[in-house]
Amino acid sequence: MPKSLTTTDKMPHQTINKLFESSPLYTSNLYDSKQKSRSHLVLFETITDKYSNDDDNGNNKKKSRSTKKSARQLEHSNAIGYLGRPLSSLSPRQYRQNYDDDHHYKSVNDVYKYHQRTSTPIQRATNPKIQTAASRNESSAVRAALIGVLGKIYPSFSTPQIYYSNNNFDCKNSFHHPFSQQSSSGTIVHHQKYNHRKWPYNQQLQSFSIIMTDEQRLQQQTEQESSQNRVLIKNGKIVNDDAIFKADIYVEDGIIKDVGPHLIVPGGVKTIDANGFFVLPGGIDTHTHMNATFMNAKTADDFYSGTRAALAGGTTTIMDFVLTEKGQSLIESFKKYRSQSDGLACCDYTFRVVIPEFIKGKTDSEMDTLVREHGINSFKLFMAYKDVLMLRDDDLINVLIKCRQLGALPVVHAENGDIIDYNIRKLKNMGITGPEGHLQSRPEEVEAEAVTRITTMANQVNCPVYIVHVNSKSAADAIVEARKRGCLVYGEPIAAGIGSDGTHYFNKCWQHAAGHVMSPPLRPDRSTSEHLINMLASGQLQTIGSDHCVFKTADKARGMKDFSMIPNGVNGVEERLMILWEKAVRPGKLDPRQFVAITSTNAAKIFNLYPRKGRLAKGSDADLVIWGPKPHVIRAENHNSNGDFNIFEGTQVSFGPLVVISNGRVVFDENGLHVVQGSGRFLPCAPNSSFLWHSIRDRERTLPIRIDRDGKDEQQQQQQQPNQQQPTVPRTPPTATVAAAQNGNTPLIPSMVPGTPPQQFPQTIEPPYTKENMGTPNFYKGTTRSGVRNLQDSSFNLSGAQIDDDKIGKTAIRVQNPPGGRSSGIW
Structure with a gap:
């Protein structure tokens, strides 16, 4: 017998009924008007066929035809519903008998009465046509109901460990609501057991109840609340916009805490196996x-x-x-x-x-x-x-x-x-x-x-x-x-x-x-x-x-x-x-x-x-x-x-x-x-x-170009301000025609005025790539007199001098009859 199940106190049906009335499972904070249409009560699950046919001594007897039928009905109903479970999980019969038009349970008593009608041990105890061991001993019926009816909230011991703890209950009187909260030595709490066979969750639940101390109950409640915020996704193909890789993802309190292979995480974590699937x-x-x-x-x-x-x-x-x-x-x-x-x-x-x-x-x-x-x-x-x-x-x-x-x-x-x-x-x-x-x-x-x-x-x-x-x-x-x-x-x-x-x-x-x-x-x-x-x-x-x-x-x-x-x-x-x-x-x-x-x-x-x-x-x-x-x-x-x-x-x-x-x-x-x-x-x-x-x-930092003009040509501005750097963009000086127009005079074309000497202009700044002695200008090759680049001319020069156009160089034009004779093909 597990230590958490040992207790010497008897619990008659009056105590169970009283504790059921004060159970936190049905207090207003869980079942209030705001949650009626969104939540479903925790009333689960029934016992297995093996234990529903045991007699007082725990011996398994052969099932009668009616017993098998009841067991099949019980397996079909399995569970009335739990928090967050969609209505589609209920059978039509369950839906009709337990839900009103607002899609929530009519009342706790209505649900309990329905479970009393359909639960196999209770049905055996109340139906004289079903003659089994459970119908002759209400203690077995109550234990069965405690195992099957109570909700799935905490992980704990197996169903047989609970079922054979005969010293925990005294149920010689008529059967009442088997729900409780406080007792002189402990608390009946509701537990769940995990099954690893079903993807994507490793949490296929099985319900039962045990008696444990209040300290143990509070500790497990704290662990349960914490574990609800922890999720581990294992072996998924993580997909971001820049990479795909296989790893685990650990989530806690709404934040991704870690991403990597074979993560070590704390206990009480909900695990989802994503092997073979993308995680986006x-x-x-x-x-x-x-x-x-x-x-x-x-x-x-x-x-x-x-x-x-x-x-x-x-x-x-x-x-x-x-x-x-x-x-x-x-x-x-x-x-x-x-x-x-x-x-x-x-x-x-x-x-x-x-x-x-x-x-x-x-x-x-x-x-x-x-x-x-x-x-x-x-x-x-x-x-x-x-x-x-x-x-x-x-x-x-x-x-x-x-x-x-x-x-x-x-x-x-x-x-x-x-x-x-x-x-x-x-x-x-x-x-x-x-x-x-x-x-x-x-x-x-x-x-x-x-x-x-x-x-x-x-x-x-x-x-x-x-x-x-x-x-x-x-x-x-x-x-x-x-x-x-x-x-x-x-x-x-x-x-x-x-x-x-x-x-x-x-x-x-x-x-x-x-x-x-x-x-x-x-x-x-x-x-x-x-x-x-x-x-x-x-x-x-x-x-x-x-x-x-x-x-x-x-x-x-x-x-x-x-x-x-x-x-x-x-x-x-x-x-x-x-x-x-x-x-x-x-x-x-x-x-x-x-x-x-x-x-x-x-x-x-x-x-x-x-x-x-x-x-x-x-x-x-x-x-x-x-x-x-x-x-x-x-x-x-x-x-x-x-x-x-x-x-x-x-x-x-x-x-x-x-x-x-x-x-x-x-x-x-x-x-x-x-x-x-x-x-x-x-x-x-x-x-x-x-x-x-x-x-x-x-x-925005690339501003448009601004040009300041005062009506004077560049030479006059340089004479007036010889030591001042002009912030203007270098440009070709205006011609005589433009200058005359700027000064308000009638423009004259020099070529049409006899005896007019050529106008002198200041020397313009030549771009640096036209100067000589600049080493090896890899970025520039001058053109020949014919106006094309000399493709056969090398820009490498030890002296640093450029090859001028006035020197005889190789022609850039392919010849019709090259040395060695004329050829066909690309020529």
């Missing part, structure tokens, strides 16, 4: 719209459902937008969004603030406050949506100048709003009202023109710029051309542009066509996806977002008779990583390192979150994804978004997230999502990211 940094989605109101409709996803979907897809950080209307305060709008997101988000997030207008003295002051006090380092600018969000060119320039001063990055929706407005009116007059009109009102050149215009402005202002949702080949090519001109511009295609196309706008089903409406629209040219992927692979485009802005079909139906009234937006926050892997990595266009750079690292660098995010290294946030084979078909019926339509419907993907860890907690695994509402943190982003602004500051 958590994805960063650079473009989402949660809980937003746009075009008189509200998005289907708030910050809870939207971030749940993000985590299910392997994204652990989102970058959302604060939509601000004209006349509203930027700061007040930001505070409103913060209040809506802080208590709901399940993953980390940050914001960009939309600037709908620029008012001198107001807008620039609020931008300054947002950057310095509220952790905003990027602002959203619209060149589309005329009279609503669109900024004119002069306002765009003012915002770009202010962004450069603050070190904040302008994020631009690039479409020509004036042309779009004209096209919409033209198409309506032609009777086109369906979703196909949305595409035809926004041709590719409208997007490309806006990209060229904003990159030109940004380059002249000396400010970097970030172009969102690049959906066409023309826009992508415009970004490439701007980069060739020296513009510091970054491009972001989205998952919809990679995994879908614009042919859906011509679908006969209005609902299907409207479900794809977004701006800029998807392009019907099916080679667009491959073109964008090639741009990502070559580094011309740097990140990929989702532009997750989901509206339900009923909201989209507002534009049934007017395509310009259809709310713009599609899904993608959950599917983004899987779509890019399927379309780019599997065909071999991207390798895993590039995949990590595009989905995480580049975004972290651009928005100044690196290396806290976007990298698996010591000291980084413990946001990581175990990535491996996960073949499935994307369906709207099983995605985690609240939307009722999925633009990737029917797409077959082969890889996906197997385990997702956010801030050191396992939030997604083979059993589903285990998120905690409000656990996501707002990430203040500092300005002046060195990834962006280092080269910009260097450019």
Whole structure:
């Protein structure tokens, strides 16, 4: 008998019942109104068939047919549920009998009564038709219930050690709730045992109970709380943007504490075996719209459902937008969004603030406050949506100048709003009202023109710029051309542009066509996806977002008779990583390192979150994804978004997230999502990211050339100031004609005035490479009298003298009849 089980006190059913009422397992801090819809009580697990058929002396008897049936029912139910376990783990019968419409347990007593009906030893004790040893001895039934019903919380001894401790209980009276907290000599606590057979966890649990002292109980509680914050990922293929290597990752308190092979870690660590799988940094989605109101409709996803979907897809950080209307305060709008997101988000997030207008003295002051006090380092600018969000060119320039001063990055929706407005009116007059009109009102050149215009402005202002949702080949090519001109511009295609196309706008089903409406629209040219992927692979485009802005079909139906009234937006926050892997990595266009750079690292660098995010290294946030084979078909019926339509419907993907860890907690695994509402943190982003602004500051030090002129020629200035160094750029003196014009006289041409002596000019400074005696000028060879370089002349000279052109040298022209006779071929 283990020492922790030895006790001489008897525990009658009254004591057990009383202790059950005061058990901390069901106190308000675990089962309160806030947790009812998110948590599930710990009521587990039943005993095995072996011990359910023992008689009073511990002898195993042959099972009757009814006993086997009860045992099968017991194995099927196995467990009612535990904290974080999804509802899918319950059988239909368990769900109907134990859950109400709010998806939480009706009451502790209801659950207990259900377990009393289905638990094999209790069923034997109460059903006279089942004649077994357990029905003739309530002590065995109570011991069985204590082993099976109590929750799985602590690791301890085996089930047989508990089952045969007959001296611990006195259960001669009727059976009551077998839960307890305090006793005169110890405490009945709930334990779990680990099974190493199941991937990815080595924690397949088995429940039982033991009696231990209060000191031991408190010590194990402390160890349990500490171990919940410790995770060891073993033998995974660690993938960063610059390397792939096999190592372990040790996580504690939400931070990566160490990365390396064969790590030695403290005890009580949750271990995940990632052998044969990739371990990636958590994805960063650079473009989402949660809980937003746009075009008189509200998005289907708030910050809870939207971030749940993000985590299910392997994204652990989102970058959302604060939509601000004209006349509203930027700061007040930001505070409103913060209040809506802080208590709901399940993953980390940050914001960009939309600037709908620029008012001198107001807008620039609020931008300054947002950057310095509220952790905003990027602002959203619209060149589309005329009279609503669109900024004119002069306002765009003012915002770009202010962004450069603050070190904040302008994020631009690039479409020509004036042309779009004209096209919409033209198409309506032609009777086109369906979703196909949305595409035809926004041709590719409208997007490309806006990209060229904003990159030109940004380059002249000396400010970097970030172009969102690049959906066409023309826009992508415009970004490439701007980069060739020296513009510091970054491009972001989205998952919809990679995994879908614009042919859906011509679908006969209005609902299907409207479900794809977004701006800029998807392009019907099916080679667009491959073109964008090639741009990502070559580094011309740097990140990929989702532009997750989901509206339900009923909201989209507002534009049934007017395509310009259809709310713009599609899904993608959950599917983004899987779509890019399927379309780019599997065909071999991207390798895993590039995949990590595009989905995480580049975004972290651009928005100044690196290396806290976007990298698996010591000291980084413990946001990581175990990535491996996960073949499935994307369906709207099983995605985690609240939307009722999925633009990737029917797409077959082969890889996906197997385990997702956010801030050191396992939030997604083979059993589903285990998120905690409000656990996501707002990430203040500092300005002046060195990834962006280092080269910009260097450019500012290269000032334009300034020439001071006073109307006098160079000779007169030297005579007036003989000892003063002239700060002017050396140049050829003006001719007599130019000098006369500068002095206000009538210019005279010397060749036309008889007897005019040639004008004397001061000797100009010759460039150094025309002087002699400069040693061996390896960088220069003079030309011959014929005007070509003498390719047969050597620049090596011991005397240091140059070979002048007046000396006879070898000709540089090939001859027709060389010595030895004429030859054919190259001659």
